[in-house]
Amino acid sequence: MATAKQAIQIPDFSFSTPIDQVGVNERADRFTKRSIKKESKVNGLKLVLNMIDLTTLEGKDTPGKVKQLCYKAMHPHDAVPDLPTVAAVCVYPSMVKVAKKALGNSGIKVASVATAFPSGQAPKDVKLRDTKYAVQNGADEVDMVISRGKFHAGEYNFVFDEIAAIKEACGPARLKVILETGELVTYDKVRKASDIAMQAGADFIKTSTGKIQPAATMPVTLVMLEAIRDFYYKTGKMIGMKPAGGISKSKLALHYLVMVKEVLGEAWLSNEWFRFGASSLANDVLMQIVKEKTGVYQSANYFSID
Amino acid sequence: MGKTTIQKSKIKIAENGVDKTPPAKRLEVLKTYKIYIGGKFPRTESGRYYIPTNAAGKKLANVCLSSRKDFRNAVVAARAACSGWSGRSAFNRGQILYRMAEMLEGRKAQFIDELVQQDSTKNKAENEVAAAIDRLIYYAGWCDKFQQIYSSVNPVASSHINFSVPEPTGVVSIIAPQNENHSLLSLVSVIAPVIAGGNTCVVLANETKPLCAVTFAEVLNSSDLPGGVVNILTGKPSELTTWFVDHMDVNATIYCEKDSALKKMLRESAAKNLKRITFYDSVNWATDEGQSPYFIMDTQEIKTTWHPIENIKSSGVGY
Known part of the structure; x- marks a missing residue:
């Protein structure tokens, strides 16, 4: 066979790996049974905070709102020293410039949704221009919808x-x-879409826009993590994972970390390879960290609004 | 009636020669005494229980021994219910308190029975339940009246209309009276004024006499009271009191014991987020001393508004 043909080996997607739905649900449920306490909990929470893509994707977003979010990204809770920052701020393309400027050289990435987010119902040239606009304005990461x-x-x-x-x-x-796994409905289709995305050059695969229910769930994330694992075994290429939407409690976030560790291993436990797309999760994580520090249950009143 | 039917059937069986053993006594279905959080009756997250006994040493029930995490969950529920409950009209809150009284009236017999199990006499128990119902009616009436009585329009030396109004303080944690023979009446007496004023609360029931508290939760659950407004835990104050007063999302605490060393500690802990802390350590709940609009005011805060107006006198026009 010619070498040029061997270089590009795209599998036939009509024969994608079938998924055992009951098995996946039960396996995902097991991850929630781990008990993580004290020091490991604090370390886990700090890691979660460091993996958050702090997100605002609303029609009513203003430059002021984005600047406030960027400040929160850099200073999650100044009352506690030695806290990590979040990984990135995720905004619409029109807000990329504002976010880029506000974040300066803090090292926090700017992620921008593009390609007619959230529906993706636009012609290809519009999607391409949308993407280029975001990148030209300084986006370090682009979140596209299929x-x-x-x-x-x-x-x-x-x-x-x-x-x-x-x-x-x-x-x-x-x-x-x-x-947008909520619109794909079955795990088989999620697996197929994951395979297509990774083969086509995705650096990350992400569950949801956050606009459709259900958004990220543990089983759906598990299906995608296993797709990443299989892809890694086949090609040696690491792909990142980002569950987004519906993860607003620290405990759940820790369960996700357990899942990542047990499916993909330590190598994926950094914000280069794993992210949480969330906004209210950050405050819950901060409240739990302060609770561990002070021994007293916290109130949202004492944390900045996000 | 039931007994005779059973005996008849016994004879019948014997006559037929099918079975001569006497029928087994029916197994009584006993109530599981669970806690009340956010309008639901979960068991304690800790899986623990304790067995309170009455003076004669008779075991009353297996009762949930709540943990700090149950309290945490209850505060989350109470906080979530706060804006809805305080946002209702005062009149509607009164209606719901009245409804609570109606439901309590309907289940009188059960409460009397439980009080008797917990060392009361039939006569005393009847009086106590009646008093508890009346107390709910009392506070139902105050719901839409205390605010205007304790509000004021204040004279100020500038072009403002200045008025002060009591507003609910938020989430209140309550350790119900512990050394108290009137376990139902005292419980109702500490809960009613708090919710009449638009607060939500988490209550730790009397440790040694917890039965009525759980049954009262069932009354609350069937009286249009939104879930989370009242949350009732059973367990040990020795374990939970510090958590009740430490929680940063609790705005006020009510404590009813006399222990002065503990009171000092509670005051200090309450200072962490400037909680209001109120001690009802020598109130006789069985008398009229146990009901007053001042109990409502203990968990209210006065908000003063400065509203600019035109200086009517000098300009000669109205506003």
């Missing part, structure tokens, strides 16, 4: 080509591909 309609219609090539084209438009920016 075309779920085309995916359901079985046009996997279309979905694949679109992701590949956006990846090209991203240039140096890392690409997170949002599958």
Whole structure:
């Protein structure tokens, strides 16, 4: 066979790995039975905080709101020294410039959603321009949505080509591909979409936009983590994972970390390879950290609004 | 009636020669005394229980021995219920308190029975339940009246209308009276004024006489009171009191014992987030001394508003 053909080996996506739904649900449930206390809990919570993509994706976002969020990203809770910052701030393309300026050289990344987020119902050239606009304004990461309609219609090539084209438009920016698992419905389809995204060049795969219920759940994340694991075994390439939406409590976030560690291993336990897309999670984590420090249950009144 | 039917059937069986053993006595279905959090009756998260006994040493029940995490969950529920409850009209809160009294009236017999199990006499128990019902009615009436009585329009030396109004303080943690023979009446007497004023609360029931507290929770649950407004835990004050007063999301604490060393400690802990702390250590709940609108005011805070107005006198126009 010709070498040029061997270089690009794209599997036939119509034969994607089937998923055992009952098995996945039960396995995911096991992760919630671990007890993490005291010192390990504090370390885990700090890691969670460091993995958060602090997000505001609303029609009513203003430059002021974004600046406030950026300040929160850099100073989660100044009353506690030696806290890490969050990983990134996630905004709409029109707010990238504001966020970039506000974050300065803090090392916190700016992530921008693009490609007609959240529906993805726009022609390809609009999506490409949307992406380029975000990157030109300084986005370090791009969160794109896949075309779920085309995916359901079985046009996997279309979905694949679109992701590949956006990846090209991203240039140096890392690409997170949002599958919107709430609209894919079955685990089989989630697995298939994950495979397509990774093969097409995604740096991260992400569960949800946060606009559709259900958003991230543990079983769906498990399916995606296993897809990442299989992809890694096949190609040696690490892909990141970002569950987003619906994770607002520290305890749940710690369960996710347990899951990542047990499915993918230590290598993925950093914000380079794992993120939480969330906004209210940050304050809950901070409240738990302060609780561990002071021994007293905390009130949201004493933490900045996010 | 029931007994005779059983005996008849016994004879029948014997006559037929099918079974000559006497029928087994029916197993009584006993109530599981669970705690009340956010409008639900969970068991304690800790899985622990204790067995209170009456003076004669008879075991009363297996009762949940709540942990600090139950308290934490209860505060979350109480906080969530806060804006809804305080946002209701005072009149509607009064209606719901009245409804609580109605429901309590309907289950009188059960409360009397439990009080008798817990060392009261039938006569005393009847009086106590009646007094508890009346107390709820009393505070139901005050719901839409205390605010105007304790409000004021204040004279100020500038062009402002200045008025002060009592507003609910928020989430109140209550250690119900412990050394108290009137376990139901004292419980009702500390809860009613707190919720009449629009607060939500987490209550630790009488440790040695907890039965009525759990049954009272069932009354609350069937009287249109939104879940989370009153949360009732059973357990040991020796374990939980510090958590009740330490929690940063609790705005006021009510404590009813006389232990002065502990009171000092509670005052210090309450200072962490400037909780209001109130001690009802020598109130006789069985008399009229146990009911007063001042009990409502103990968990209210006065908010003063300065509203600018035109200086009517000098300009000669109205506003």
